[in-house]
Amino acid sequence: MTTSISQYKCPNCGAPIPFDPNAQKLVCKHCDTEFEVSTLQAMVSEENIAEDSYNWEEYQETTLNDANGQTYYVCPSCGGQVIGDKTMSASQCPYCGNSVIVEDKFEGLLKPDLVIPFKYTKEEAKKAYSDYLKGKKLLAKDFEAKNIVEKINGLYVPYWLFNCDCSCQARFNATRVRTYMTRDFDVEEIEHYLVYRDGDISFENVPVDGTKKLPAELMESLEPFDFKDAVDFNTAYLSGFFSDQYDESADEAIKRANERIKASTVEAINSTVIGYVNVVPTSSNVRFDNGKVSYALLPIYIFSTKYNDQVYRFAMNGQTGKFSGNLPADSKRSLGYGFIIFVIAFILIFVLEILLAR
Amino acid sequence: MKKLICLLSFFILLCPSIIKGEQAYVVDEANILSQDEINSTQNYLKQIAEEDNINIVCYITNEYSDDISVQGADFLESLGYYDGAVLIINMNTRMYDIVLEGDSQSIAGFIEEGFEYLDYYLGNGDFEGGIKRFGSWVHDSLNYKEDDIYYNDDQYSGPNRENRLSTMLLIAAGSAAFISIVVVLLMYKQLKTEGKKYDAFDYVTPRSFNLRRSGDVFLYRNVIRRPRPKPENRSNGGGGGSHGHGSFHTGSSSSGHSFSSGGGRKF
Numbered sequence: 251m252t253t254s255i256s257q258y259k260c261p262n263c264g265a266p267i268p269f270d271p272n273a274q275k276l277v278c279k280h281c282d283t284e285f286e287v288s289t290l291q292a293m294v295s296e297e298n299i300a301e302d303s304y305n306w307e308e309y310q311e312t313t314l315n316d317a318n319g320q321t322y323y324v325c326p327s328c329g330g331q332v333i334g335d336k337t338m339s340a341s342q343c344p345y346c347g348n349s350v351i352v353e354d355k356f357e358g359l360l361k362p363d364l365v366i367p368f369k370y371t372k373e374e375a376k377k378a379y380s381d382y383l384k385g386k387k388l389l390a391k392d393f394e395a396k397n398i399v400e401k402i403n404g405l406y407v408p409y410w411l412f413n414c415d416c417s418c419q420a421r422f423n424a425t426r427v428r429t430y431m432t433r434d435f436d437v438e439e440i441e442h443y444l445v446y447r448d449g450d451i452s453f454e455n456v457p458v459d460g461t462k463k464l465p466a467e468l469m470e471s472l473e474p475f476d477f478k479d480a481v482d483f484n485t486a487y488l489s490g491f492f493s494d495q496y497d498e499s500a501d502e503a504i505k506r507a508n509e510r511i512k513a514s515t516v517e518a519i520n521s522t523v524i525g526y527v528n529v530v531p532t533s534s535n536v537r538f539d540n541g542k543v544s545y546a547l548l549p550i551y552i553f554s555t556k557y558n559d560q561v562y563r564f565a566m567n568g569q570t571g572k573f574s575g576n577l578p579a580d581s582k583r584s585l586g587y588g589f590i591i592f593v594i595a596f597i598l599i600f601v602l603e604i605l606l607a608r
Numbered sequence: 609m610k611k612l613i614c615l616l617s618f619f620i621l622l623c624p625s626i627i628k629g630e631q632a633y634v635v636d637e638a639n640i641l642s643q644d645e646i647n648s649t650q651n652y653l654k655q656i657a658e659e660d661n662i663n664i665v666c667y668i669t670n671e672y673s674d675d676i677s678v679q680g681a682d683f684l685e686s687l688g689y690y691d692g693a694v695l696i697i698n699m700n701t702r703m704y705d706i707v708l709e710g711d712s713q714s715i716a717g718f719i720e721e722g723f724e725y726l727d728y729y730l731g732n733g734d735f736e737g738g739i740k741r742f743g744s745w746v747h748d749s750l751n752y753k754e755d756d757i758y759y760n761d762d763q764y765s766g767p768n769r770e771n772r773l774s775t776m777l778l779i780a781a782g783s784a785a786f787i788s789i790v791v792v793l794l795m796y797k798q799l800k801t802e803g804k805k806y807d808a809f810d811y812v813t814p815r816s817f818n819l820r821r822s823g824d825v826f827l828y829r830n831v832i833r834r835p836r837p838k839p840e841n842r843s844n845g846g847g848g849g850s851h852g853h854g855s856f857h858t859g860s861s862s863s864g865h866s867f868s869s870g871g872g873r874k875f
Contacts, residue, residue, distance in 0.1 A: 261827045283828045292825050388795050417820075424824070435833040444825040452816035456808045467802040474810035510808040517807065518817055577799040588792045596784035603776045 258290045261442065296446045299419045299535050304508055306414070306541035309500045312361045323492070330463050332405065332492040344403035344492055344552050345463045346561065360495050364411070364480040364546040367487050368404055368568040375402045375551040375566050382564075382573045387587060390580040393557055404568060406493035406547035407469070408460040410500050411477075412507040414541040417450045418515045420534040424526040443526070447519045453511050455480075457548065458503040460496030464552070465563075466506070471574040472567040475548055479569060483547070493547055500543045512536050632687065633657065636668045638699040640735060649739040656743045660750050662712060663692025666739045672700045677869035680707035681861035690865055695742040697730065697875075704730055706742070707869040709861075715749035716856040716868035722749070723870055730875035 260267040260278040267285070270277040276285045323332050325343035332344060370378075379402070383394050422445040429438050455477045459469040481487075515536050523529050549568025554561050557578055564575030633653035634646055641649070649666065657664050665684060673679040680696035684707065691710025698704065706722050708715065722745040729738030857871040 262830075285828065289825060289827060292823075293827065296823075296825070386795075386798055388792075388799060431836070434836055436836055438832045438834075440830045440832070442827045442829070444827055446821070446823050446825075447819060448821040449817065449819040451818070452813035453808055453811050454813050456811045465802070467804050470805045471802045473805060507808075510805065514807040514809050514812065517809075518812075519819075522819055522822065574801045576802050579796055579799050584792055584796065587795065588788045591791050592784045592788040595787040596780050599783050600776065600780040603780060607772075607776070 258294065261285075261290075261293065261444075293444050296421055296444060297533070299421065299533055300537070302512070302536050304504070304538040304541065306412075306504055306538065306543060309410075309543040309545065311545075328463065330494075332494050333488070334492045344405050344554075345563075346554055360408075360545070362408070362483045362547045363544040364477070365406065365483045365487050366475060366477070366480050366546070366548050366569050368491065368549040369479070370551070370566070370568055370571050372402050372404060372551070374571070375404075375568075378566050378571060378573045379553075379564060382575070383577070386577060388579045388583050390557070390578050391583070393578060396557060402551050402553045404491040405550050405552050406488060406491055407464065407550045408494055408496040409457045409546050409548050410460050410496070410503040410507070411455040411457055411544045411546050412504070412511070412541065413452075413454045413456075413544070414511065414538045415450065415452045416511055416515045416536055416538055417448070418519050418534060418536045419446070419448045420516065420519045421446050421532045422520075422523055423530045423532055424523060425528045426525070427527045445523050445526075445529070447522055449519050449522070451515055451518055453514070455544075455546075456507050456511060457546070458506045460498045460500075460503060460545070461494055462497050463494075464565075468563060468565050468574060469550075472550065472565055472572055475567070475569055480546065488547075491549075496545070500545075504543075508538070511538070631657075633664065634666045634668075634739065635683075638668045638670045638697075640668060640699060645736040649736055649743075652740050653743045656747045660747055662746065662750065663687075663689040664694075664743065664746055665689070665692065666695045666697070666742065668697045668699065668735070670700050671698070673698065675859075676701065676703050676705045676872040677707055677857065677859055677867065678861055680705055680869065681709060681859070681865065681867040682863075684709055685861055685863055685865060693746050695726075695739065697735070697738075702874055703872045704875055705869050705872045707867050709865060709867045713866075713868040715746070715752075718745070718749040718752070719856045719868070719870040721745070723873055727873065727875065 258267050258276060259265065260281060260283060262283045263278060263281045265278055265280040267276045267278045267290070269275075269287070270284075273284060276287060276290055277283075278285075323334055323343075325331070325346060325348055327348035328343060328346040330343050330345040380394075383389060424443045424445045426441045426443070427438065428441070429436070431437070455475075457473065457475060459466065516534055519534070520529075520531065551566040551568055552563070554563045556562070560578070562575065562578065564573070566573045631654070634641070634649045636646060653664050653666065656662070663684070665687065667680065667683045669679075669683075671679075676696055676698055679698070680694045683696065684690075684692055684694045689709070691712060692708075693712045693715075694707050696705050696707060704726065706719050706726075708719075722742065725741045725745055726738050729735070729741055856868050858866060858868050860866055
């Protein structure tokens with residue numbers, strides 16, 4: 251039988267710390283700090299925590315073989331492929347704004363598990379875009395005039411949804427400070443603590459978009475989606491809108507889901523450490539269990555426009571109405587506003603200084 | 609008639625430095641000043657006394673004293689003044705001092721500056737010049753104001769005033785530049801709404817967060833003690849202080865009235 255022997259190190263200076271028979275405590279010979287045996291035992295046992303582990307079920311695909319009036323539209327410019335009604339006169343690629351061609355072949359639609367139907371109309375999306383441009387002081391003056399949006403496409407974007415139960419162990423070094431005065435001294439007492447927290451948290455329907463054709467920054471800026479409105483998939487919901495298939499697999503999307511879920515879990519645990527002046531995380535591990543993946547189509551209004559030879563893409567969450575997209579800044583306007591604000595602030599501050607000096 | 613003349617002569621002889629019917633501003637018991645010098649300094653101090661409404665005296669003596677400050681205060685009080693300024697010059701100990709009583713102690717902070725002037729005159733044996741300089745020091749100190757252009761021209765020369773203005777301009781410019789950059793950046797941020805999300809808090813299952821285990825283990829304590837500053841030692845028995853521009857001493861006259869003084873200085 252082997253017995254493991256732990257060597258204790260002083261938490262204050264890091265030197266090996268022996269047991270002192272006189273004091274009946276562990277006493278550091280370098281910094282003279284004393285510790286109860288139970289304190290260092292607790293410290294050693296809490297310091298050893300496992301590595302991160304992620305357990306996800308593999309996603310099983312199913313395919314809809316019936317075209318059900320759907321056809322492919324292919325963009326020769328960006329290679330984008332969308333599925334839509336044959337009756338739709340699709341002329342513009344929703345990804346890059348160029349003309350599309352109809353593709354006769356239809357190999358079948360991957361059957362999503364869920365769909366959130368559109369709640370906003372195209373007219374409302376156009377209005378949201380013009381409202382979005384209002385009040386932007388640094389926006390190039392002629393941008394709106396040159397970029398009147400005639401066609402906005404409603405597109406069901408493929409998303410992977412991740413559900414899991416997450417548990418986390420975290421360890422911290424924390425300090426409390428107390429200051430007081432005696433007759434002859436100002437005294438500062440710094441107390442050092444080892445803090446440990448173990449907790450669980452569950453996530454449902456964390457979305458990661460399954461298309462490489464749209465930038466993740468744009469897609470994630472449209473969140474959150476409310477999955478109370480999600481329904482079982484039916485092709486009827488697609489009528490009048492485009493939809494797309496994933497080109498980023500669940501395995502590729504899992505990495506992004508792991509990052510976000512882990513960050514939220516660790517932050518939830520960290521928020522329970524209160525009452526300390528200084529908290530420094532020393533180690534943490536997360537474990538994902540019961541990880542399930544599902545495939546969904548989520549509603550997005552999307553369109554592109556060109557300004558000064560650069561493509562600008564805008565999107566609106568078809569369920570919540572949240573609008574997103576980067577606008578071009580006018581550098582002359584930026585300098586002008588900056589100068590005006592500088593002059594006004596300078597005058598106000600200088601006058602205030604003179605008044606205070608009196 | 610003869611008796612009357614003798615009586616009048618007696619009073620005149622006993623008080624050589626006192627002009628009949630006039631207040632004494634210069635008392636020279638050591639006889640180091642000529643009559644012209646006495647008249648000149650007397651008129652000078654009288655002018656200051658009337659202009660600034662202050663009892664101001666110069667006392668020159670040969671009488672030994674081991675505390676010139678108390679000697680000066682006692683002399684002032686012997687004239688019936690419990691509020692005023694006296695320049696006492698002791699020719700026996702070769703020391704002099706400025707003593708202030710009553711409300712005149714408000715200019716005690718300037719005594720060091722007064723000494724700077726008097727060191728020069730008395731050190732060179734120019735007692736008339738020293739007395740007049742004492743008078744002008746009292747006048748300037750009583751009329752000193754922080755933002756007085758005249759005084760500032762002596763104490764705060766041109767380059768210092770310019771430095772203050774340029775500092776204010778720099779602070780205003782720096783702050784204005786900072787504010788303008790921040791505001792423009794905020795306006796610029798309005799144009800950029802795309803961005804990755806770094807968490808998934810919107811998708812937490814309601815009421816699913818559970819803290820299974822938590823603990824706070826006390827390890828050790830560091831204690832830092834810093835000695836508190838002690839008050840400064842007082843000098844001259846009666847204490848001291850500083851006010852604005854310099855330090856001075858405090859004490860009590862023989863009759864117990866408080867005064868401020870420079871503590872005496874050799875010349």
